[in-house]
Amino acid sequence: MRLVLLGAPGSGKGTQAGRLKTHLQVPHISTGDLLRAEVAAGSKLGLQAKEVMARGDLVSDDILLGMLEARFSQPDTDNGFILDGYPRNLAQAAALDELLVRIGQPMDIALQLEVDNELLIERLAGRAREEGRADDNPESVRKRLCIYDEQTEPVIDFYRQHGQLVVVDGVGTLDAVFERILEAIAPVRELG
Numbered sequence: 001m002r003l004v005l006l007g008a009p010g011s012g013k014g015t016q017a018g019r020l021k022t023h024l025q026v027p028h029i030s031t032g033d034l035l036r037a038e039v040a041a042g043s044k045l046g047l048q049a050k051e052v053m054a055r056g057d058l059v060s061d062d063i064l065l066g067m068l069e070a071r072f073s074q075p076d077t078d079n080g081f082i083l084d085g086y087p088r089n090l091a092q093a094a095a096l097d098e099l100l101v102r103i104g105q106p107m108d109i110a111l112q113l114e115v116d117n118e119l120l121i122e123r124l125a126g127r128a129r130e131e132g133r134a135d136d137n138p139e140s141v142r143k144r145l146c147i148y149d150e151q152t153e154p155v156i157d158f159y160r161q162h163g164q165l166v167v168v169d170g171v172g173t174l175d176a177v178f179e180r181i182l183e184a185i186a187p188v189r190e191l192g
């Protein structure tokens with residue numbers, strides 16, 4: 001299963017990907033987690049990304065593509081993956097398409113978790129209190145939601161137009177959302 005997980009900040013991508021990777025036995029590749037690991041390690045890339053991420057802006061497409069190419073060169077992705085946090089704009093969608101064709105791993109499905117803005121803001125405020133993530137402050141959350149509307153929604157339209165998109169209601173208990181995801185991907189798994 002080669003799954004691209006889409007959805008606004010706080011829609012539950014990371015949470016559900018954690019469950020899905022166990023269920024599908026494929027790695028969860030989160031570009032946000034990869035970047036946060038670079039920040040924590042204090043690498044050159046991490047130093048470049050730190051402020052950008054804290055503001056809620058997007059890190060440069062070049063950095064992301066290089067990071068992703070390195071991740072996809074690892075053998076654990078040979079039998080599939082769950083990609084979370086990429087692509088976030090149309091240039092990244094084109095780059096991903098090219099990369100996956102080049103490595104012979106074309107994507108099976110793009111799955112969007114849909115949650116309304118009010119609930120997203122509530123969830124991220126909750127996470128800010130519990131985990132203190134640097135970009136969960138109100139100003140950065142507003143910026144992230146705005147970038148999502150302006151730059152990532154066109155990616156969703158792109159996959160919809162290409163017949164690759166399924167939309168799943170991301171509101172409800174973690175189990176309920178997970179069940180909906182499994183139902184949504186079942187036809188692809190049967191084909192595989």
Ligand code: AP5
Pocket residue numbers: 007008009010011012013014015016031032033035052053054056057058059060061064084085086087088092123124126127135144170171172173174177
């Ligand atoms: P990234 O880490 O990808 O952040 P995000 O897309 O903003 O997503 P989040 O991690 O905030 O939310 P999520 O959808 O994973 O939800 P979660 O499961 O955590 O990116 C961070 C930054 O890195 C970007 O802003 C950018 O700077 C940079 N970056 C990353 N990728 C990039 C790219 N491709 N290009 C350029 N820059 C990039 O859930 C959120 C909260 O809700 C949690 O507390 C969770 O417990 C709770 N929750 C989840 N599901 C439910 C539920 N069903 N009911 C109740 N609570 C729930």
